[in-house]
Amino acid sequence: MFHHSSKLQYEVRVDNPDPQFAKYLQQAIGGVEGEIRVAMQYMFQAMGARGDAKYRDMLMMTATEELSHIEFLGHAVALNLEGAPLTVQEEATRDPVVKAIMGGANPRHILSSGLSAMPVNSNGVPFDMSHIYATGNIAADMMANAMAESGGRVLASRLYNMTDDAGMKDMLSFLIARDTYHQQQWLAVIEELGGWEKALPVPNSTPEEHEAMEHSYYFLNTSLDEPTPEGRWTSGPSLDGRSEFSVRDEVKPEGQKPDLGKARPHSATQVEQQ
Amino acid sequence: MFHHSSKLQYEVRVDNPDPQFAKYLQQAIGGVEGEIRVAMQYMFQAMGARGDAKYRDMLMMTATEELSHIEFLGHAVALNLEGAPLTVQEEATRDPVVKAIMGGANPRHILSSGLSAMPVNSNGVPFDMSHIYATGNIAADMMANAMAESGGRVLASRLYNMTDDAGMKDMLSFLIARDTYHQQQWLAVIEELGGWEKALPVPNSTPEEHEAMEHSYYFLNTSLDEPTPEGRWTSGPSLDGRSEFSVRDEVKPEGQKPDLGKARPHSATQVEQQ
């Protein structure tokens, strides 16, 4: 069950409100790199967690933290919209420069939300919940989470560069820090479970007889003119310790030429196809 | 530039066509765990790759392989739809059991595609390209790829269990194998770049002064009644070697109580708010 306290997790200060930056910040709320995504992803993973209960607890605790991030980012968006023009009089609409700057704002911050945050990204596209990745497999889920936090910290770093407002930089430095931790938190679970050697291939419970193992350890060079890019993935022991990496570069289809034959009667195809 | 040869990458055989399994297989084509996703994700990452060119080449080569996976899975769906009823006469509609089984099929396989594959998942929801994760940061992208392949292998393993068609099991064992390799391929890039110790935190180019480092290494216990779930993430050296993990469990908001004050005139709010 959830509870709330009335103060924000972190202080939010905006020295110079900026409607364009409000639009940019939306990416951290409703973007695929944003906080709605991680809050909901960790919550759904927690609700489906099977196995050692401590992972479920950890997921739910961090889901709860991410909800608090949505909250203070939402406040940051609203503060950046303070003073945005609500009428063409204020806007000094005949000043083409002012008008142009407003052209870079999200019109829905004025028209739809009344100068506050929305669950959309920086293009105004609403977040959709298909981005909540939760497979029930703890290794797959931990990777999804580490990935989400990596995307999140990339985004926060870019936002940090795109503002010179001291308050916003301070808030973003906090987000950058928490994303640092969360990346490691999820990867630490994999380390605790034995690292890649034990976790891979995910799922590590798939019986070997379900796998055509002769195809499991080669890099396939599908290029007609480019040599194989050599690296850790083309030779040496596989990360799961089961085999050696190799390369296949004379690519040869192993299957048939597909042929579905004629269409059946009553298939609403053209007569010529039947 | 792309080229094509007329045979499939892998042989596809369906011994007992099954329209319900055709619907299930769609998840591997148009699901977030599916092949359109990885093909397009690797292609867009390749197109945006900066730095050592061998990673771009590798990405494009594997993108090309995944396109071939779409192709043979599409053939598998069509073969599973062979013989599906096209009229109520064939369907023996008055046999409630037959009718019920068709209730488990995707109606659009009959109504829309004419008994062939569609770019949708097993619920019939079209794939949407917001799932193409490509940040330009190679570590974030490699994690996104390892994650995608983990989800893919979880899915292929589940599909393997949900059919007893020998041909389908054979094809899925090939997919399971390639997903094994691709998981390691992307993680091997991170290992080659120095492993987590050098890659973390992602992005590793963010200047330390942009980060509120005092918040970078603690687990935040947001629970009111649950002890901190202890593990690799609560103590010991951080995975990036920069610090030690710790725990904060007396959670205290650090921010203000948010207050936006009154609404401005002309904001189309209620008078009482202004």
Next chain:
Amino acid sequence: MFHHSSKLQYEVRVDNPDPQFAKYLQQAIGGVEGEIRVAMQYMFQAMGARGDAKYRDMLMMTATEELSHIEFLGHAVALNLEGAPLTVQEEATRDPVVKAIMGGANPRHILSSGLSAMPVNSNGVPFDMSHIYATGNIAADMMANAMAESGGRVLASRLYNMTDDAGMKDMLSFLIARDTYHQQQWLAVIEELGGWEKALPVPNSTPEEHEAMEHSYYFLNTSLDEPTPEGRWTSGPSLDGRSEFSVRDEVKPEGQKPDLGKARPHSATQVEQQ
């Protein structure tokens, strides 16, 4: 800031797990009538609330409650999926009735989530955040909330009818009760602000000179053959007390015939259009 306690807000018990009912329950999580919607809607309204701060506090408190509803519903879905077939052996796939019943389940509960809840509706369509209605106008928002809770209680009542599991009926009776309260909670705000007479028309701050008041109080009968359906909306004082309702049934366009003339050169239209 948010916090969590480890127990569910309400006890969840499933006596007879039912994968079809698990699919139905998803509507209450990820449907437009569901709990993600209200949790996020109230939270975004709170973050944008201007005017008397008590409404913001109330919104956030109820948002917090709705998060707890997502949590116990998610548990209910997982419990209904206990024992669902994971392999065709278990499934006794050759029994067409069993197979048919599984045809009515959501395949992604097996393939994607590993027998747990997802943020999707009963058709498997992911929730999308465009359904978070938050205008910044308190009356419009309260109506959106009352509407959401009405849809929610309609849904919960229908779900109640569609199960005979005693545990599920008990849980749904709690949801029905809370939806009862929440409908009234939001409407009570309007009553407190003076009722419809003062709240209407929303926004009540629009200056009268911005409104073509001669068009503000008549019902327009656009039917060619049907008499005006008479009722409270066709005569008597308007609900805002500003005027009297009336009817217009000789419908006459008041505008021009639209005509955009010829297309301009360089418009990539056909030559014949230019």
Next chain:
Amino acid sequence: MFHHSSKLQYEVRVDNPDPQFAKYLQQAIGGVEGEIRVAMQYMFQAMGARGDAKYRDMLMMTATEELSHIEFLGHAVALNLEGAPLTVQEEATRDPVVKAIMGGANPRHILSSGLSAMPVNSNGVPFDMSHIYATGNIAADMMANAMAESGGRVLASRLYNMTDDAGMKDMLSFLIARDTYHQQQWLAVIEELGGWEKALPVPNSTPEEHEAMEHSYYFLNTSLDEPTPEGRWTSGPSLDGRSEFSVRDEVKPEGQKPDLGKARPHSATQVEQQ
């Protein structure tokens, strides 16, 4: 059955075409507050209306009116795009101010629609029909409609403020007026059916034994530090006259700690979870 007459319902005049305002106006066509939504919502409600037929007739008549609103708004968008640059020569692209202003336009008005309206909102996001709310319950539907018209009038008022074109202001004053009426029209149905006292809780046909009535009339304070915001919703008779409002502020979970136990074999989870 529908018919059409060639003139617009209302005169549309644009004195100073403005491509940015064309983008803004799209919100009134393809936004969730827009005319496609209400036209289709009333039409689908009419098609599913059961009970007194006059409500169905009323819904269809107003659906028809809203179709006419789409039509004249579409014309308004096209007129605002008259003269928008189609080539960089016209655009005087080297004038950065002109270029910047065009940056605030919707590129698809130039690239995709050929200077005319599209069924998208002011961010260019296509309208999606999940926003057509129609439950078959007349009270829930009337609230959905009153809510839609409230959002619509908030939007129209904000658009009015964001233009100083006399023609556009005139057209918007008509929309503001019709939204005034339509808000009251739908609420008048509820009044005619006995007002909130009889309509609540929606649905009013749910048997009381399906409802855990001990949870139906209290406000739940989920805050750890904030006193209950007192108001009409915390004391006094409930709006449905069935009970008294009260408050619960020592929040205590009533449910169990959720625990799904171990994952089953063949679930494609990690071995450690099974």
Next chain:
Amino acid sequence: MFHHSSKLQYEVRVDNPDPQFAKYLQQAIGGVEGEIRVAMQYMFQAMGARGDAKYRDMLMMTATEELSHIEFLGHAVALNLEGAPLTVQEEATRDPVVKAIMGGANPRHILSSGLSAMPVNSNGVPFDMSHIYATGNIAADMMANAMAESGGRVLASRLYNMTDDAGMKDMLSFLIARDTYHQQQWLAVIEELGGWEKALPVPNSTPEEHEAMEHSYYFLNTSLDEPTPEGRWTSGPSLDGRSEFSVRDEVKPEGQKPDLGKARPHSATQVEQQ
């Protein structure tokens, strides 16, 4: 402006209500082959029509007809849902065959719409307005329309085969007929404008100097092992009469190897990329 008469354009009769067929019929309402699409597509094309006004008039008249098709199909869906189970008692839920048949129905017809039509397709996916194709180019638009009507008639023919209800067959035979006409209606516009020879290439107003004409008339064989499929498109005069078709089958990239070089500082990429 639109008007309505109270009777349906065509008689709708359902002899044996069938909830599964109700789900199938949704494809004709909210599918990409359905009536919402054509109604809205023709309406938006009409609103953007430039050039000879008779085409705009024709588009709006047919848009109006398609609105009437939505209306009678909506009634057909509701009639097919008459008698669908609303409670598990009615449903005789312990009869697994009955339960299985309901598994093939759309749960939202019971849970969300109250036994009536929704603006969704046969998978329950809401129609989204991005499918309204309207370019402002009359030839492109006529092709989009002919295509939509072709898809529509394919669908109606398949639906006809999937029911043996005499009333439904009668209604579908009307839709098949109207789709016959509408296909020709739109193609007749192209014929009237001079046929393909004058219409192609679309747009026919693009100056020849904007086109690399040496690439305009050859079929590119991108296959490594398959001979060119010969046909009308590989030799003989081009359909626009401007040239002769030919074939290129020694495929050779004409461009450079793409190379974006190193990532810039401050790009939040990994250090190794910079």
Next chain:
Amino acid sequence: MFHHSSKLQYEVRVDNPDPQFAKYLQQAIGGVEGEIRVAMQYMFQAMGARGDAKYRDMLMMTATEELSHIEFLGHAVALNLEGAPLTVQEEATRDPVVKAIMGGANPRHILSSGLSAMPVNSNGVPFDMSHIYATGNIAADMMANAMAESGGRVLASRLYNMTDDAGMKDMLSFLIARDTYHQQQWLAVIEELGGWEKALPVPNSTPEEHEAMEHSYYFLNTSLDEPTPEGRWTSGPSLDGRSEFSVRDEVKPEGQKPDLGKARPHSATQVEQQ
């Protein structure tokens, strides 16, 4: 099976990088008129092709070509983003004109993709795969393809007009040329199959007894005040040679007034409806 060669199909050169044009170009990648659409559409049509195998081969070869178009357009977007500001220092943020111009860029090109292409349109809306039209009927599919290429060439022509970069104009002139050919390629299939006279109505395999032929050849004038727009579609032989076109302009509904009667008990409607 697919293969790749390392060079682009066509040379891409950007003389003056332009972030606004990068946003515009996205329409040609991830718009409904773009290359992802045609690549995937032709590929899915090929995978479902039944009848003469040469059409399948042709579809797959052209799908392969379109994949190459995605690739070089992706490179063009990245080149247009070279030098875009990554920090407010570079951006000279205090210069309002520079800031305004950046307001016209896609923020996600900076925040999300790291200055490279994304699978989104010029509004930043991700491509969704519901736009892959593939019915299994060759005539319907050829029309869908000709339509897609018409939209594509309209778009390319407009993009050509909106840039004065010589490199971009050169690349677009190649796309314009290939779209010229592809339009004709698909229409040539219809010509080869006997032209409209044999192809229409699509599907040409629908038995005449499934069609209410008395409704198959008239134009329905649904306008109350506008004369029938006369043209090739109102008189003369039908394009399929089966009949003569005619006109119906006294529009009379042929169906009943719809009436669903009362709502059933347990339908969660209001009591007044039951």
